[in-house]
Amino acid sequence: MGLFRRPNSLFCHAAPRPRNAEATRAAILNAALERFTRDSYDDVGMRDIARDVGVDAALVSRYFGSKEDLFTSVMDSCSNGSELMDGPRAEFGRRVARAVIFEPKKENKLKGLLIMLRSVGSAKAMELVQRTGTERFFNPFAEWVGGEDAMVRARLAAATIMGMAVSREITGGFGLTPAECERLADRMATSLQAIIDG
Numbered sequence: 226m227g228l229f230r231r232p233n234s235l236f237c238h239a240a241p242r243p244r245n246a247e248a249t250r251a252a253i254l255n256a257a258l259e260r261f262t263r264d265s266y267d268d269v270g271m272r273d274i275a276r277d278v279g280v281d282a283a284l285v286s287r288y289f290g291s292k293e294d295l296f297t298s299v300m301d302s303c304s305n306g307s308e309l310m311d312g313p314r315a316e317f318g319r320r321v322a323r324a325v326i327f328e329p330k331k332e333n334k335l336k337g338l339l340i341m342l343r344s345v346g347s348a349k350a351m352e353l354v355q356r357t358g359t360e361r362f363f364n365p366f367a368e369w370v371g372g373e374d375a376m377v378r379a380r381l382a383a384a385t386i387m388g389m390a391v392s393r394e395i396t397g398g399f400g401l402t403p404a405e406c407e408r409l410a411d412r413m414a415t416s417l418q419a420i421i422d423g
Contacts, residue, residue: 250288252278257289257299262336265343266296266350296353303337306362309386310369318418322410325389326399335394338387372423382420389413 256277260269271292275282289295312320341358344350367379393399399406 246288249278249280249284253280253285253288253295254298254302257295258302258336258340261296261299261340261343266347271295293349293353296350297357300337300340300354300357301361303340306366306383309366314421315418317421318414318416319410321386321417322413325386325393326406326410326413330394338390338394370421370423374423378420378423382417385413385417385420 253274256274257269260274260277269292271285272282274295275285278285285295289298309317309321341354344354363376363379363383366383367376370379370382372378399409401409
């Protein structure tokens with residue numbers, strides 16, 4: 226009988242190790258990011274994501290709520306474009322053009338772009354992308370741009386940047402010589418700065 230009282234007894238069981246909630250939440254978010262990057266919103270199920278992580282689907286819901294909430298959290302985890310507003314306004318065009326044309330691609334930013342492109346076929350996903358895009362990026366960017374037609378200019382600048390970024394990804398670069406890339410960066414910088422300056 227004494228065996229049952231001794232802590233080191235073979236009959237004693239260690240208390241279950243507490244779940245690392247933050248690590249589990251991060252794993253779920255990462256699995257969802259990978260799923261939404263590969264598949265359209267309508268083709269991704271909460272059970273698929275749970276299976277990828279090795280947890281019960283109810284746990285995914287407990288951490289994130291609905292599929293819509295999880296999708297929004299995934300979009301929030303990707304770059305929100307706030308780096309565009311870092312740095313002096315007078316250097317915006319040059320800074321952004323050189324980043325788009327010369328800097329190595331950033332994985333999370335690219336995944337966010339892929340998720341947005343895959344969302345086109347889903348009314349629910351497009352609604353979420355449009356809402357989060359407006360709240361997370363366009364409203365703050367337009368406020369930063371300021372002045373007359375701030376939202377129009379913010380939209381035009383964002384479309385130019387996104388168009389160039391997509392072009393770079395689709396073509397695997399721009400297929401230009403280094404000298405041509407420099408000229409491309411100069412022209413893009415001039416155009417962007419003109420949009421921002423109004």
